[in-house]
Amino acid sequence: MILIINMKNMDLRDELAVLEDYLRDHDLKMTKPRQTVLETFLAIEKHVTAEELYNAVHASDPSVGQATVFRTIRLLEEAGLARSACRDDGARSYEHAYRHAHHDHLRCVECGAIVEFSDGAIERAQASVYRRFGYEPSGHHLELEGLCPSCRAKKRA
């Protein structure tokens, strides 16, 4: 058990430092709930909604409230530790941002499977669009939708 906790702490070190720096710079305080939310978020290696994150947080510390999870995930976003995108079906979803290179998403409209990809040609073409209209780039959201190989197979069967 202690080993696991130690391993977690090792993995967390940088992210924790990023959060602490952000808090210090904004006269905010490090608290137990905020650490719990950060740890839980970092332990989930996929896209999560605030609700899903709350469930996970609640499992390891039932005293943490929903509101705090919503507040903290926004904080993580501002601190550069999380990235968010609005999901077409309602709830906003979040993913890791620190030490996770920019990527776009390819989602199966049938089963929801998500492929994360990065494509140089797309990025370069986007840069040229920015230049064409004289805009200064500050980010973008690209989601490709389609039918994944296994759902295509099922549909043919």
Added chain:
Amino acid sequence: MILIINMKNMDLRDELAVLEDYLRDHDLKMTKPRQTVLETFLAIEKHVTAEELYNAVHASDPSVGQATVFRTIRLLEEAGLARSACRDDGARSYEHAYRHAHHDHLRCVECGAIVEFSDGAIERAQASVYRRFGYEPSGHHLELEGLCPSCRAKKRA
């Protein structure tokens, strides 16, 4: 006044036919509120939310209720007359889809100005991503964010 109404009717002819065909094929009925919502939607040449559309509809016919506007804009989407995308700040927004070629959006994060563009290189690169992962394309959403020329100038001043 009559002239304007006639002009509107001319512009509407095709779109109205598209909706009528869709309604007939689905055993649905053409009604006054549905026509009003369609006319109003087509008269607005920019992205609108259901709420904004309701306000415009209400101006020309106060008897039409909000629920009907929500229902009808979804209907227009299904009929291929409207396209929607979820806006980062909350409400879903809609734009014309009939006889409006696919395009992507470049939005100023400062003033909200939107440039609609279409870029062959981006579309081709996306097609190659679909092939790479064996997905069958069914659509995509791309929004570039940045600072428009005039906001860049203001920022420098």
Added chain:
DNA sequence: CTTCATATTGATAATCAATATCATGTATAA
């Protein structure tokens, strides 16, 4: 260690977009 100003918390109420419900009104075909 104690003080103390200030930030944070969890519970709850409130907001916002979007849907569901339902009694009443209306389109359309026979």
Added chain:
DNA sequence: TTATACATGATATTGATTATCAATATGAAG
């Protein structure tokens, strides 16, 4: 016209998120 199924507007409801607020915890200063 008459029947039938669909559509409507008002209203209640949902679901995600945010605001409010009294009680608590943090962290810097003394």
